[in-house]
Amino acid sequence: MATFAKGVPAAAPARPLPPFGEEHEELRASIRRFVENELRPHAEGWEDERWFPNEVFGKLAANGFLGLKYPAEYGGEGGDHLHDAVLIEELSRSGSGGLAAGIGAHVNIGTPPIFKFGTEDQKRRFLVPGIRGEKIAALGITEPGTGSDVASIRTSAKRVDGGWVVNGSKAFITGGVRADVVVTAVKTNEEGGHGGLSFLLIEKGMDGFTVSRKLEKLGWHASDTAELAFQDVFVPEENLLGEVDRGFYLIMANFQWERIAMALGAVAAMARLLESSIAFAGEREAFGRPIGNFQAIRHKVATMATKLESSRALTYHALRLFHDGQDAIREVSMAKLLSQRAACEVADEAMQIHGGAGYMKEYGIERAARDLRLGPIGGGTDEIMREILGRQMGL
Amino acid sequence: MAADTVVKPDFQTKRKHFIFNEDHDRLRESIGSFVEKELAPHSEEWEETTFPDSVIRRMGGLGFLGLSMPEKYGGQGGDYFSNLVLAEEMAKSNSGGLAMGVAVHTDMAMPPIHLFGTEEQKQEWLVPAIAGEKILCLGITEPDAGSDVAGIKTRAVRDGDDYVINGSKTYITNGHRADVIVLVTKTDADKGYDGFTLFLVPMDAPSVIREKKLEKLGMHASDTALLAFQDVRVPASAMLGQEGKGFYHIMWELQGERLIGAAGCVAGAQRCFDRTLEYATERTAFGRQIGKFQAIRHKFADMATKIEAGRQMTYTTAWRFANGEYPVREISMAKLYTAQMACEVTDECLQIHGGAGYMKEYGIERAWRDMRLNRIGAGTDEILLDVIGRSYGL
Numbered sequence: 001m002a003t004f005a006k007g008v009p010a011a012a013p014a015r016p017l018p019p020f021g022e023e024h025e026e027l028r029a030s031i032r033r034f035v036e037n038e039l040r041p042h043a044e045g046w047e048d049e050r051w052f053p054n055e056v057f058g059k060l061a062a063n064g065f066l067g068l069k070y071p072a073e074y075g076g077e078g079g080d081h082l083h084d085a086v087l088i089e090e091l092s093r094s095g096s097g098g099l100a101a102g103i104g105a106h107v108n109i110g111t112p113p114i115f116k117f118g119t120e121d122q123k124r125r126f127l128v129p130g131i132r133g134e135k136i137a138a139l140g141i142t143e144p145g146t147g148s149d150v151a152s153i154r155t156s157a158k159r160v161d162g163g164w165v166v167n168g169s170k171a172f173i174t175g176g177v178r179a180d181v182v183v184t185a186v187k188t189n190e191e192g193g194h195g196g197l198s199f200l201l202i203e204k205g206m207d208g209f210t211v212s213r214k215l216e217k218l219g220w221h222a223s224d225t226a227e228l229a230f231q232d233v234f235v236p237e238e239n240l241l242g243e244v245d246r247g248f249y250l251i252m253a254n255f256q257w258e259r260i261a262m263a264l265g266a267v268a269a270m271a272r273l274l275e276s277s278i279a280f281a282g283e284r285e286a287f288g289r290p291i292g293n294f295q296a297i298r299h300k301v302a303t304m305a306t307k308l309e310s311s312r313a314l315t316y317h318a319l320r321l322f323h324d325g326q327d328a329i330r331e332v333s334m335a336k337l338l339s340q341r342a343a344c345e346v347a348d349e350a351m352q353i354h355g356g357a358g359y360m361k362e363y364g365i366e367r368a369a370r371d372l373r374l375g376p377i378g379g380g381t382d383e384i385m386r387e388i389l390g391r392q393m394g395l
Numbered sequence: 396m397a398a399d400t401v402v403k404p405d406f407q408t409k410r411k412h413f414i415f416n417e418d419h420d421r422l423r424e425s426i427g428s429f430v431e432k433e434l435a436p437h438s439e440e441w442e443e444t445t446f447p448d449s450v451i452r453r454m455g456g457l458g459f460l461g462l463s464m465p466e467k468y469g470g471q472g473g474d475y476f477s478n479l480v481l482a483e484e485m486a487k488s489n490s491g492g493l494a495m496g497v498a499v500h501t502d503m504a505m506p507p508i509h510l511f512g513t514e515e516q517k518q519e520w521l522v523p524a525i526a527g528e529k530i531l532c533l534g535i536t537e538p539d540a541g542s543d544v545a546g547i548k549t550r551a552v553r554d555g556d557d558y559v560i561n562g563s564k565t566y567i568t569n570g571h572r573a574d575v576i577v578l579v580t581k582t583d584a585d586k587g588y589d590g591f592t593l594f595l596v597p598m599d600a601p602s603v604i605r606e607k608k609l610e611k612l613g614m615h616a617s618d619t620a621l622l623a624f625q626d627v628r629v630p631a632s633a634m635l636g637q638e639g640k641g642f643y644h645i646m647w648e649l650q651g652e653r654l655i656g657a658a659g660c661v662a663g664a665q666r667c668f669d670r671t672l673e674y675a676t677e678r679t680a681f682g683r684q685i686g687k688f689q690a691i692r693h694k695f696a697d698m699a700t701k702i703e704a705g706r707q708m709t710y711t712t713a714w715r716f717a718n719g720e721y722p723v724r725e726i727s728m729a730k731l732y733t734a735q736m737a738c739e740v741t742d743e744c745l746q747i748h749g750g751a752g753y754m755k756e757y758g759i760e761r762a763w764r765d766m767r768l769n770r771i772g773a774g775t776d777e778i779l780l781d782v783i784g785r786s787y788g789l
Contacts, residue, residue, distance in 0.1 A: 002510060007636070007643025009510070012719030017711060018413055278787045290789075298784030305783055306728045313707035314700075317412075326410055334700040389699055390692030393672060395684075 017312075019320045024086050027068075031090040034063055043096040046222040047367065050214075052099050054136070054178060057106065061133030066107055070115060074123055075131040081257065081323055084108070088261050092268035095364050097371025098222030100265060105175035105223070106130065108261040110137030113183050113199065113250055117242035126181050126201060138179035140170040140202075140228060141251060148384040150185065150251055151193045155230060157186035157200060163236040164188075164200060169212065169229050176226025177214050180204050184230075189245050197247030201239040208233040219370030255380065256329065259336040260322055262379050263315040266343035266372065270308040273350040273368055277301060280354055280363075297353060304346045311339040330392055337385035340375030347372045414476050414714050422477055426459060426484040438490040441616040442761070446493045448530060448572055451500060455527015460501050464509060468517060469525040475717040478502055479658045479709070486662035489758055491765025492616030494659055499568045500524065502655040504531035504577045507593065507648045511636030516595060520575055532573035532598075534564040534622065535645060542778040544579070544642060545587065549624065551580035551594060558582075558594065558634070560627040563606075566772075570620025571605055573598050578624075579645055582638060591641030594633050602627045613764030649773065650723060653730040654716060656773050657709040660733035660766070664702050664740040667762045668695075671744040674751070691747060698740050705733040724786040731779040734769035741766045 004010070016025055038059055046052040060066050068083035070076025077083065084107065091100040111130045114122055114137065129135035146152045155168025166186055176182065182202045189196030202209055213227040242250050278301060281292030291297050318335040321328035347369040351358035358365040376382045411420075434450065441447075454460050462477035464470025471477065481501065485494035508521050508531075523529035540546035549562025560580060567576070576596050583590035596603065604623040611619060636644045672695060675686030685691050712725040741763045745752040752759040770776050 003637055004640070004643075007640035008647040008721065009719070011721035014715070014720055014722070015718060018714075278789065281789060292784075292789035295781070295784075298789040299777070299780040301787060301789055302731075302780040302783035305724075305787070306732050309725065309728050310704040310708050310732050313711045314704040316711070317703075317707040320413065321410070330699075331703065334703050337696070338700050338704055383693070386693040386696035387689075389696035390686075390689075393686075393692075393695055393699070394676065395672075395686040395692040395695060 017316055019082055019316065019323055020086070024082060027083060028086045028090060030063075031065065031087055032093065034059075034065070035090055035094050039091075039094040039096075039099060043094050043099060043222065044361075044364075046099060047096055048221075050216075050221050051224060052096075052102060052222045056099075056103070057133035057136060059133075060103065061131065066111075066133055067131035070111075070127065070131055074115075074128050081260075082319070085260070085264050085319055088264045089268035092265045093272055095367070096222045097265075097269070097368070097374070098220035101174055101220050101374075102223035104261060104265070105138055106136050109139040109254060109258050110175065110179070110181075110183060112257060113139070113241060113254055114201070116253065117199070117250055119238075121238060122201065122241065130181075135180040136175060136178055138173055138175040138182050138226075139254070140173050140176065140182045140184040142170060142172045144169060144171045144227070148380055150197070150248065153185055153187055153197060155184070155186050157188050157198065157235070159188075160234070163234055163239070166200065166202065166208075166230040166233040166235055169227065171227045172215065173226045173228055174220075174223055176228055177211050177224035179226075182228065183241060185247055185251065188247075194248040195245055197251070198244050199241040199247045199250055200235045201241050202230070202233060202235055203239070206233050206235065218373060219367065220374060221367075256322060256332050258379050259332050260315070260319055262375060263311070263318065263332075263335040263339040266339040266375055267308065267312045267315050269368060269372055270304070270311065270339075270343050270346045273346050273365070274301070274304050274308055276363070276365065277304065277350045277353045280357070284355075284357075291353070300349050300353060304349050307342040307346055311335070311342045314338055330389065333380075333385045333388045336379065337382055337389070340372075341382060343372040343375055344369070412710055414710050414717070415480075418473070419476060419480050422462070422473070423480050423484060425457075426481055427487055429454075429457060429459070430484055430487040434488040434490070434493060438488055438493070438616070438758075441490060441493060443615070445618045446490070446496060446616045450493070451497070451530055452527040454497065455525060460497075460527055461505075461525030462501075464505070464521070464525055468509075468522050476713060478655060479713055482655045482658040483662035486659060486666045489666070489761075490616045491663065491762070491768070492614035494663075495614055495768075496569055496572075496617040498652075498655055498659065499533060500531045503648065503652045504533040504569075506651050507577055507635060507644055508595070510647075511593070511644055512595075513632070515632065516635065520595060523574075529574040530569055530572050532567055532569035532576050532620075533648075534567055534570075534576045534578040536564060536566045538563060538565050538621075542774055544591075544645065547579055547581055547591070549578070549580045550584075551582050551592060553582075553631075554628075556631055557628050558631060560594065560596065560624045560629065562624050564622045564624075565620075566609065567620040567622055568617050570622055571608060571618040576603075576622070577635060579641055582641075586639065588642045589639045591645070592638050593635040593641045593644055594629055595635050596624070596627060596629055596633065600627050600629065612767060613761065614768055615761075647721075650716070650721070650726050652773050653726050654709065654713055656769060657705070657726075657729040657733040658713075660737035660769050661702060661706045661709055663762065663766060664698075664705070664733075664737040667741050667744045667759065667766075668698055668702060670757075671695075671747050671759070674757075675747055678751075685747070694743050694747060698743055701736045702740060705729070705736045708732055724783055727774070727779045727782045727786075730774065731776055731783070735776065737766045737769055 067076030068079045072078045157164040184202045188198040208231040212229040215225040315335040318331035461470030466472040551558045582592040602625040606621040609619040708729045712729045715722040
């Protein structure tokens, strides 16, 4: 008969959840230190200023954080998407969703299409300085009249000798105010629809390209969100990204990583909100005991934690499949759908637990609640995710 | 820069969760086809009669009852994940009661005999249980003590070389058919959590009284007993595990039980989902398949998302458990989430089926009734919330 000192077998230590391993935990520790020292102390100031300085990109680049997944020949670290996943999770600990989004716009959606679809020349001109933090990239798809329905994009590019002439506008472009290059979706075919989309690399300073407005918003205050105007902008031939009329595929390829990135960000944000709520509930007293000792609060915390872990389990599953090079559209859409709504619910409960303090700016809870509310809208709304999933089932 | 190669990679790689290998695939296929052929056709009949003991004998003969048990006891020597495969495939029986009866035997009563039992006890009970010749049950709950295990009143008092047991147990699945019960008793009333001890009590021992077969909302294919123990005398050798460690033994048992329960919830919800998806593509209203209406399509998207999240939570936690971790928090979360999810999914499936779902014929109302137990059994939602909350120091 087996005997156990405590009546049960001794427990093995917890291991990092796949796809992460020890190697990623080292990177995590190093990014976490960076975030604690270089970003977190400034987060509130940058929120107030509605802007974070461009030097942030330089500092991230100095640590190699802007090129984790890119090959060394372009100045990258030779890692893969898992290293970027760690970066995304840790950036969400900065306390400013806008800061994380501003950096993410460059790393997660701005530079990847240049790397995946760009010519060698384009990579030299935009990716290499992008990894160095010297040129900032943004992605321009959404328009004032067109969101998830990308087939209805109206910004047009007409072929002329030596290039294209672009007319139209883009809206809600994260990083668009500061961007040196905007990876811009344009209609290159009069018939329009999915087959008529192409991408052009439109650079700051090109004649007729202006930032028409810096938009104000509910949250994400530290990030710059632009409305962009294109009036007879001449874009040279060498700035065509990928093939003419094949832009829709670029969008679809990009969405997968963007959505995983959003799910990872939400998971990490929930983890932080949970930590804050547990700490607050353990300290704050009411009716003679810490409020966390009341069952109603304890159960709230348990519910929040369960939402966090269910989102994490699904998100890591999508990440594993994506990383393996498998078709993960189903799982990615699910992870995005589940995690963004869960994060809003968790933020709302965190505010409830914090009470009046949660409503005040000081604790950062109200900011998190505002920042996370974009999740069910950006990167494809909840409703679009449900459409993708439903149609995959043949409905 | 060939866009096609980037956005349409070669998806030939077999999609497989990292906890499973090809052995699991083969096992899944073999259990699945057995369940579809030999169990599912009888599910309605067994709702009326409860499932026959011959199911256990047959499954034992096929080697399905000791998948992760050592070969020297007649088991298959597989890993913990094989038990998940069994729990998932049993959902194809369309009978929650049958799946539960088997799970109580294989994943609730059997593991403690294997882990804590003496060699003699294993020869006497484990070997025939794996072979399907003896049926097991587990006695924790009492008329006045459910999740509050500390409130258990069944006493085992030492008398010479024997113990004399008095008390009662209720809601005991397999209680009528079982040959032996893993019984939680109090041996020292003054020691709190250190005063509990487990015993293996033969159900044919004199003065073990099967009081009545309890009727219930669902799980009709299983038998549920109220049992009385009146001066039941067992030798000291019937003690399972260490004296005074019964509480910790049973808490360990509950972890495995909850995880298997989570797997069952995921598979049951998936089963109901699949049948409902089929229905939604056949049934038409206002000139089209009801599944083509956005309201219904989005219901399916939400259900599929919840089911997948529950599945991934369960698999991830099973991975931890199989690594030797004792992930009480994660198991509690997986059990809580999947039980609630499964109830929500079966309710939505009932809604999509409309009037047909409310009728017996489609089996959806049965799934709805069966599934509801999962938020109560093996630790209620509220107990799990408490366990999770306390794990954070609250």
